[in-house]
Amino acid sequence: MLLQTILVIILLLNLRKETKGKNGLQQWDKLIITAICISAALFVLHNVFLPVSGLLIMFSYGLTATVIYTVYTNTLFTSGKALINAFWPLFVLNFFEDVISIIDKPFYKSWRNYLEGAELLALVWMVAMLIINNKQKKALEKERKINEEKEKEYKITEQIKAQLEVQVKERTAEITQQKEELQKTLHELESTQSQLIHAEKMASLGELTAGIAxxxxxxxNFVNNxxxxxxxxLEEMKVAIEKQDYEEVKALINDIADNEKKINLHGKRADSIVKGMLQHSRTSTGQKELTDINALCDECMRLSxxxxxxxxxxxxxxxxxxxxxxxxKINVLPQEIGRVILNLCNNAFYATNAKKKTAGSDxxxxxxxxxxxxxxxxxxRVQDNGSGIPQQIIDKIFQPFFTTKPTGQGTGLGLSMSYDIITKAHNGTLQVTSQENIGTTFFISLPY
Amino acid sequence: MNILVVDDERDVQTLFEQRFRKEIRSNELKFAFAFSGEEALAYLNQHDHEAVLILSDINMPGMSGLELLDRIKKKYATPPPRVMMITAYGDAENFNTAKSLGADDFLTKPVDFATLKDKLKTIES
Known part of the structure; x- marks a missing residue:
C-alpha cells in the first residue's frame, strides 16, 4: 500500500511534465495536481488510520486504475503509455500482494519473501524502463527541437522567397517599362534613319543638279545647232535644185540626214538624263527591271x-x-544601283581630289x-588613283555614319546604304581593296 | 586663219564643220580639233604657231580648259595665240579666273555662231 501511493505520485509527476505550463491544458494540470494531493493524502491517512487501511487500499487502486484508464483513452498522454509499462509489473505485484494480505494473511506471510523478491525485480524493471523512457524522451525532444529549427528555417526561407517574389515583380515591371522605352526609341531611330536616307538621297540629288544642267x-545645244x-x-538645197546641181543636192541630202541622226541622238541623250534624274529622285518602286548596266554606269559617272x-x-x-x-541586261532596281555607282564615283573623285592637294603637278x-x-x-569596278583608305579604317567604311569627311560634308550613310543595296536587295557583293596613296577599287558583283 | 577647237564632245567637230562649211570650202578658215586639253597641247607642239586662235571649252575631263589656257599662255610667250574660252556656266568665277590667266575672249554655251562669226571677222581684219 505504501509503495502504491508513492508509485502513483511518481507516475502523476511524470505525466504532469506533459501538461505543466501549457496553454489550454490548465484543466488537466489541475486534475493531475488534485490526483497527486489525493495520493499524498492516502499515504498519510494510511499511516494514521491503520484500521481502515483495507478501504484506503481499494481507493488507492481505484485511483491507479482511473489514471491508467485516462492515459490509455486520452491521446494527450501518448508518451504516458510507455511510462505506465514501467509501472505495470509493480502495480500488479502490489495489487496481488495487498489483495492476498487482506484475503489470506497466513498464505501471504509464507509467500512474502518471494513476493518481495519479485517486487525488487519489478522495481529494477521500473527504474530501467524509466531510464530508457527518459532517454527516449530526450531523444524525441532533441528531434523535436531539430524539427522546430527546421520549421523556423523553412519559415524564414518562405519569407525570403515571398520577398524575392515581390522584388522580382518590381524588377519585371521596371524591365518591361525599360523595354517599352527602348522599343519606342528604336522606333524613333528607325524613322530617323529613313528620314536620313531620304535626306542623303536629296543631298546627292542637290549635288547633281548643276551637273545635270x-x-x-x-x-x-547640239539639237538646236x-x-x-x-x-x-535646206535653203542651200533649194538653190542647188534651181541650179540643177544634183551632185550638190545629193551631198546636202547626206549632210541633212547625218545631222538629223545627230539631232535624234542628242535628243535621246537629254531624254535619258532627265529619266535618270527622275529615277534618282523617285522612291524605289521595288520592282526589278532589265537594265543596261553599261548605260547606267556611263550616266552615273558623268553625273558624278x-x-x-x-x-x-x-x-x-x-x-x-x-x-x-x-x-x-540584268534584272536590278536601276535607281538603287544607280545610287550605288554614283556614290562610289563621288567617293573616287573625292579621293583623287584629296590626293591632288598634296601630290605634285605630275x-x-x-x-x-x-x-x-x-x-x-x-x-x-570603280577604280581611282586617289589618296586610298588607311588599313585601320577599311573595315569600318561600310558601317552607318562612318565618315572621314569633315562634319557637314558627308552623312556617313553613302557606303552603308550602298552595301545594303548590293548585298540585301540584290544578293550581290560589295568589296574594296585599297592602298594608301596608290588608290582604291570597289568591286560590285551582281548575280543574274 | 587656223583655229584649234578644244572640246570633249566629239560632235563639236561636225557642228563646226557644218556651221563653217562655206568658210572652210573657201579656205578662209581652217579648223583643227582636239578632244582634251592634253590633245590640244600635243597638237600645238606638233604644229607650232599654226593655230592663231584657240577655242576651248572649260569643263573637260582631265586637263580643264583653264589649265590649258594657263599652259598655253606661259609656254608660248611670244606671241601667244589668242585663246577664246567657252563655258556652260558663264559665271563670274570662271570668267575672272580665265581673264586673270590671260584669256582673250569669252563665249557662253550655247554658242551663238553668228556672234562667233562676227568675232572671227574682227580678228581677221
Whole structure:
C-alpha cells in the first residue's frame, strides 16, 4: 500500500511534465495536481488510520486504475503509455500482494519473501524502463527541437522567397517599362534613319543638279545647232535644185540626214538624263527591271563628274569607261544601283581630289569604271588613283555614319546604304581593296 | 586663219564643220580639233604657231580648259595665240579666273555662231 501511493505520485509527476505550463491544458494540470494531493493524502491517512487501511487500499487502486484508464483513452498522454509499462509489473505485484494480505494473511506471510523478491525485480524493471523512457524522451525532444529549427528555417526561407517574389515583380515591371522605352526609341531611330536616307538621297540629288544642267545643256545645244544647220542646208538645197546641181543636192541630202541622226541622238541623250534624274529622285518602286548596266554606269559617272565640277570649280579629274560590250541586261532596281555607282564615283573623285592637294603637278587623277561579264553575273569596278583608305579604317567604311569627311560634308550613310543595296536587295557583293596613296577599287558583283 | 577647237564632245567637230562649211570650202578658215586639253597641247607642239586662235571649252575631263589656257599662255610667250574660252556656266568665277590667266575672249554655251562669226571677222581684219 505504501509503495502504491508513492508509485502513483511518481507516475502523476511524470505525466504532469506533459501538461505543466501549457496553454489550454490548465484543466488537466489541475486534475493531475488534485490526483497527486489525493495520493499524498492516502499515504498519510494510511499511516494514521491503520484500521481502515483495507478501504484506503481499494481507493488507492481505484485511483491507479482511473489514471491508467485516462492515459490509455486520452491521446494527450501518448508518451504516458510507455511510462505506465514501467509501472505495470509493480502495480500488479502490489495489487496481488495487498489483495492476498487482506484475503489470506497466513498464505501471504509464507509467500512474502518471494513476493518481495519479485517486487525488487519489478522495481529494477521500473527504474530501467524509466531510464530508457527518459532517454527516449530526450531523444524525441532533441528531434523535436531539430524539427522546430527546421520549421523556423523553412519559415524564414518562405519569407525570403515571398520577398524575392515581390522584388522580382518590381524588377519585371521596371524591365518591361525599360523595354517599352527602348522599343519606342528604336522606333524613333528607325524613322530617323529613313528620314536620313531620304535626306542623303536629296543631298546627292542637290549635288547633281548643276551637273545635270550641264549634261542636259550639251545635247540641247547640239539639237538646236544641228536643226538650225539643217534649215540652212535646206535653203542651200533649194538653190542647188534651181541650179540643177544634183551632185550638190545629193551631198546636202547626206549632210541633212547625218545631222538629223545627230539631232535624234542628242535628243535621246537629254531624254535619258532627265529619266535618270527622275529615277534618282523617285522612291524605289521595288520592282526589278532589265537594265543596261553599261548605260547606267556611263550616266552615273558623268553625273558624278559634272556634279562635282559644278560644286568645286577647281576640281578636275580624268575619267575612263571600260565597258564589256557583250554584257547582257540584268534584272536590278536601276535607281538603287544607280545610287550605288554614283556614290562610289563621288567617293573616287573625292579621293583623287584629296590626293591632288598634296601630290605634285605630275599627278594625273583618273577614275575609271569597268564592267565585266563574270561567270554568273556582272562585275562593276570603280577604280581611282586617289589618296586610298588607311588599313585601320577599311573595315569600318561600310558601317552607318562612318565618315572621314569633315562634319557637314558627308552623312556617313553613302557606303552603308550602298552595301545594303548590293548585298540585301540584290544578293550581290560589295568589296574594296585599297592602298594608301596608290588608290582604291570597289568591286560590285551582281548575280543574274 | 587656223583655229584649234578644244572640246570633249566629239560632235563639236561636225557642228563646226557644218556651221563653217562655206568658210572652210573657201579656205578662209581652217579648223583643227582636239578632244582634251592634253590633245590640244600635243597638237600645238606638233604644229607650232599654226593655230592663231584657240577655242576651248572649260569643263573637260582631265586637263580643264583653264589649265590649258594657263599652259598655253606661259609656254608660248611670244606671241601667244589668242585663246577664246567657252563655258556652260558663264559665271563670274570662271570668267575672272580665265581673264586673270590671260584669256582673250569669252563665249557662253550655247554658242551663238553668228556672234562667233562676227568675232572671227574682227580678228581677221
Amino acid at each position: 550641264h549634261e542636259i545643256q550639251n545635247p540641247l 544641228f536643226s538650225e544647220i539643217n534649215g540652212e542646208l 563628274y559634272h556634279g562635282l565640277r559644278a560644286k568645286d570649280k577647281t576640281f578636275n579629274a580624268g575619267f575612263e569607261t571600260k565597258f564589256d560590250e557583250q554584257l547582257s 599627278y594625273k587623277p583618273v577614275v575609271s569604271i569597268t564592267t565585266v561579264a563574270a561567270g554568273n553575273g556582272v562585275e562593276i
